Amino acid sequence: MAFLGIPDEEFIRGKVPMTKQEIRVLTMVKAQISKDDIVWDIGAGTGSLSIEAARIAENGHVYSIERNPEGIELIKRNMEKFGVTNLTTIEAEAPEGMDSMPDCDAAIIGGSGRHLEPILDKIDAHLKTGGRIVLNCITIQTLSSCLEYMRKHKDRFTYEAMQVQVNRLEAVGPYDMAKAINPIYIVTCKKFK
Amino acid sequence: MAFLGIPDEEFIRGKVPMTKQEIRVLTMVKAQISKDDIVWDIGAGTGSLSIEAARIAENGHVYSIERNPEGIELIKRNMEKFGVTNLTTIEAEAPEGMDSMPDCDAAIIGGSGRHLEPILDKIDAHLKTGGRIVLNCITIQTLSSCLEYMRKHKDRFTYEAMQVQVNRLEAVGPYDMAKAINPIYIVTCKKFK
Amino acid sequence: MAFLGIPDEEFIRGKVPMTKQEIRVLTMVKAQISKDDIVWDIGAGTGSLSIEAARIAENGHVYSIERNPEGIELIKRNMEKFGVTNLTTIEAEAPEGMDSMPDCDAAIIGGSGRHLEPILDKIDAHLKTGGRIVLNCITIQTLSSCLEYMRKHKDRFTYEAMQVQVNRLEAVGPYDMAKAINPIYIVTCKKFK
């Protein structure tokens, strides 16, 4: 199997929404995950981001927080399917449960419920200098709150943000027609001190 | 350094246009490059795709064809900068020069001049079964020709295509405003027999 | 009622796909329809483009070709609903039926079946100097064929083309999240002699 970019259809998934491959891959790259990293995945869903992260951080460890028991179950089944062992699941609604995890090199936020600010506070308290936070968001309010937080903490964070939109071409008879996928914002934050 | 996704500004580049990081990363993933792969990079430009591929195919080898001597020079300087040794440059205008390379597991086409069809023919002749072709294109004509080629050769190729558009948010005083980057089409072709 | 831009939900529609308001409006503008114009609408579908055109060309006339009898019926019901009388429907698969219509100032192509080239030939034969053709297309092949046609006939046509993508924000609890609509290409051709 390739080093990164597990196809969407290979993940075991229920009705839990899943980050698409293209966004998953960009998230890994923006989080600059490397072999020995400790990675937090907040609002892990089916664990697709966690699994990719764990395969890259082969000598490190991934901690996945998810409030939905169905999600936790899916993460465990995906761990088994992909032979991932360096991953610990925590069934909790973040920011609860976040103090039990060791300090991290990178934190991924796929879902923040309505608690983005306290979640960012907790990550800030446990993120090593030089560490990265990558937020995937689909709502204007979450994006806006994250930008506001980073602007307020510019004494120790820099950020870059982008919107990614993918249109897949679908073959219909002799034609290829564009099928839009909902766009997503990716905010990458670096803690420089 | 992280496993993938060298930031754009780290590459040595002249006036030669360069594939952006996000597209480079998606290209690597769609080409499913792995450790032992032989990779062709057609129209290599500054070599940014070649360098990323060579770092992943650490036990394999990358062959980069580029007609522009300035490009060849940049590729060599980037090889040195990133400590890449498993890469051979070939100064030629593809499809010329393509018969001199060993059969490949993956072929990347960043630039095809006006020779897409003969280039695809040459790749087809040298691509192993199970191999991948990934075409990055910015023109409707190149996209259309590639789709037509793949439809004509559906006895041995499948393809998927997508358009990717990235808008970067730029901080201007207290505001973040979207700055569009030109969209690109990525066509991924698999040779199944 | 406003001069242009009937909301989508006001049209009577069956299962026939309908051009969205934003694209409909841009199509009218690109076709530069004015009060006295004769307008052809090829592949008229539910007639949403035809109805808008007829309301603008109040002293002119719109001719709508549609092969689907259900479409013809919908156009007639929409004419009645919006009080449009300067519109004639023609049940035929274009380019058939196109010779029966008087010469036009503007031609809109919403659907071309697989007959784009002969349809463009017919329009060319009947379009006045200074006239406009506006093609809405969702497939790469139709776009590509139209561009090729216009390049081949650059002795009498100029063109501009653009892709339009709309993401609607949907309110979900306290959040607004982007919902992508499939992008569309709009090609505007002007006959200058």
Add this chain to the structure above:
Amino acid sequence: MAFLGIPDEEFIRGKVPMTKQEIRVLTMVKAQISKDDIVWDIGAGTGSLSIEAARIAENGHVYSIERNPEGIELIKRNMEKFGVTNLTTIEAEAPEGMDSMPDCDAAIIGGSGRHLEPILDKIDAHLKTGGRIVLNCITIQTLSSCLEYMRKHKDRFTYEAMQVQVNRLEAVGPYDMAKAINPIYIVTCKKFK
């Protein structure tokens, strides 16, 4: 000249940024401007939105607020060029100057400086029931503030919002390549009581 959609190049413009034709047209349509309307244009810039509005509201009147004297001058020159007389310019930084204008049927906000909330308050005080506010915005913060305002005043406002992205195809030799234009958000608000 057509009823709507003056080409960008026909406006007299200095260094003042101008709303692109496609966005201008969608703004007019979303504002549902009709013949007898009183329209406010806040942050009118070169007046391109004001001019289009004035041509539609032929029996109505447009009031254009702009703080930049160069902008005011451009609006006046464009009025002359397009033969528009039903337009009054007000040199002021909104919300200042807004109490001097008669109540309106539609208000367009192209630029709000950093005063969006007080501007919306003023509009609210003077907008007739059934009236529309259309905000064009390019920053996440302005979008977010507008959404928050409308959510706070949902007792009398409904809103819909969308992001529009246009890629123009540019002919380069035998190719057509996409050139991205920065995306824009359009928020349409209706005062229902």
